[in-house]
Amino acid sequence: MTGSTSIDEERPAIRTFEKRQLRDVLGSFVTGVTVVTTLDGEGKMHGLTANSFSSVSLDPPLVLWSQATSAGSHTAFRDAGRFTINILAEHQYDLANHFATRSPDKFSGIDYDLGVDGLPLLRDCSAWLECKVVSRYPGGDHVIYVGSVESIRQSTQRPLVFGGGQYLVADPHDLGLAPVGTEGAMKSQPHAVRLASRAMLRLARTLDKTLALVAWGNHGPTVIAWQAATTPVAADLPLGLVLPVTSSASGLALAAFLPPEAVDRFVTAELRDNARQASGEVLPTAESLAPVLESVRVSYVATRRPAPFYDDRMLANAISVPILSPSGMAVLALTAIGPAEHFDAAADGPCAEALRAAAHEISAALREA
Numbered sequence: 591m592t593g594s595t596s597i598d599e600e601r602p603a604i605r606t607f608e609k610r611q612l613r614d615v616l617g618s619f620v621t622g623v624t625v626v627t628t629l630d631g632e633g634k635m636h637g638l639t640a641n642s643f644s645s646v647s648l649d650p651p652l653v654l655w656s657q658a659t660s661a662g663s664h665t666a667f668r669d670a671g672r673f674t675i676n677i678l679a680e681h682q683y684d685l686a687n688h689f690a691t692r693s694p695d696k697f698s699g700i701d702y703d704l705g706v707d708g709l710p711l712l713r714d715c716s717a718w719l720e721c722k723v724v725s726r727y728p729g730g731d732h733v734i735y736v737g738s739v740e741s742i743r744q745s746t747q748r749p750l751v752f753g754g755g756q757y758l759v760a761d762p763h764d765l766g767l768a769p770v771g772t773e774g775a776m777k778s779q780p781h782a783v784r785l786a787s788r789a790m791l792r793l794a795r796t797l798d799k800t801l802a803l804v805a806w807g808n809h810g811p812t813v814i815a816w817q818a819a820t821t822p823v824a825a826d827l828p829l830g831l832v833l834p835v836t837s838s839a840s841g842l843a844l845a846a847f848l849p850p851e852a853v854d855r856f857v858t859a860e861l862r863d864n865a866r867q868a869s870g871e872v873l874p875t876a877e878s879l880a881p882v883l884e885s886v887r888v889s890y891v892a893t894r895r896p897a898p899f900y901d902d903r904m905l906a907n908a909i910s911v912p913i914l915s916p917s918g919m920a921v922l923a924l925t926a927i928g929p930a931e932h933f934d935a936a937a938d939g940p941c942a943e944a945l946r947a948a949a950h951e952i953s954a955a956l957r958e959a
């Protein structure tokens with residue numbers, strides 16, 4: 591019982607609901623996608639897309655799925671002693687749609703192998719479970735089948751996901767291990783990513799600058815999202831691009847608000863390389879870096895004056911602002927990048943102001959979450 595709004599105030603219970611409303615609510619429960627296959631008494635193959643699949647027991651190994659009694663293949667499954675669960679891989683959404691559509695011969699043109707008792711195993715899936723039916727239960731307009739798992743296989747394909755009525759792909763929630771010394775602070779990072787992604791859409795439109803969302807990854811500042819402007823700074827900005835700590839606005843915005851134990855290793859290596867490089871660019875030194883980081887801590891803005899950007903293809907300016915965890919550590923940096931000739935990356939200009947306001951708002955939301 592905290593000061594937050596009660597469930598009833600926020601979302602009153604709907605006691606008389608339509609089928610569609612129930613389906614929408616059930617769509618909040620995200621699942622994988624399977625094609626369940628079997629053979630009928632005449633040796634004909636049947637299969638349908640099903641997301642009702644669920645694990646039941648490890649010992650003994652049991653799984654379940656349920657089928658609508660209205661399905662064309664219902665009698666085949668009702669009378670069959672076996673079924674095979676084909677867990678679809680993330681590229682197999684066409685196959686999911688194919689097996690979700692009634693047709694006289696769903697297997698024509700489909701790649702499959704034959705498993706135990708000749709039941710089809712669809713190729714290229716994420717995993718397969720060959721099962722013997724042990725129980726059937728009526729369940730309203732469905733029948734629930736419980737199967738004893740007799741053999742299992744798994745590929746390296748990532749599974750397809752279904753939720754909210756659409757096919758999805760599964761990405762890890764986390765961005766890897768939290769940097770040393772920031773473990774607790776990084777708990778708010780996934781929420782920060784969601785809030786920042788929304789803010790980026792809005793800012794890219796109003797500022798018309800390419801925006802990057804940068805997290806501190808295993809290799810230092812790492813771009814985890816881009817939002818292109820009408821004049822993109824590059825045609826093919828890759829996710830996972832690792833930026834320098836000491837000479838990128840994003841690196842500085844993050845480093846200024848991370849503990850030395852997370853940052854020092856990268857900074858030391860870069861400063862050593864900077865000292866060795868004889869390029870025309872003025873690169874930071876240990877002496878020049880400390881006051882720069884201090885000024886970022888005061889102003890909450892890091893800027894980068896014209897410098898070659900991504901593969902040295904163009905000169906770009908950048909402004910970056912930190913998004914802070916409730917404990918004041920940088921969980922993300924929100925960065926605007928523009929071609930040097932059009933983008934005035936002043937720390938007190940309107941673009942810096944808009945970024946700083948967005949970052950403050952997200953940091954405040956993280957404190958309240």
Ligand SMILES: Cc1cc2nc3c(=O)[nH]c(=O)nc-3n(C[C@H](O)[C@H](O)[C@H](O)COP(=O)(O)O)c2cc1C
Nearest residue numbers: 638639640641642656657658661662663690691692
């Ligand atoms: C993502 C997804 C999940 C589905 N899950 C189920 C399910 O669990 N049980 C079911 O009976 N039908 C489910 N369906 C619907 C069937 O796939 C569809 O009705 C199919 O046409 C049945 O095949 P049949 O008529 O050839 O038997 C699902 C459809 C989709 C797209």
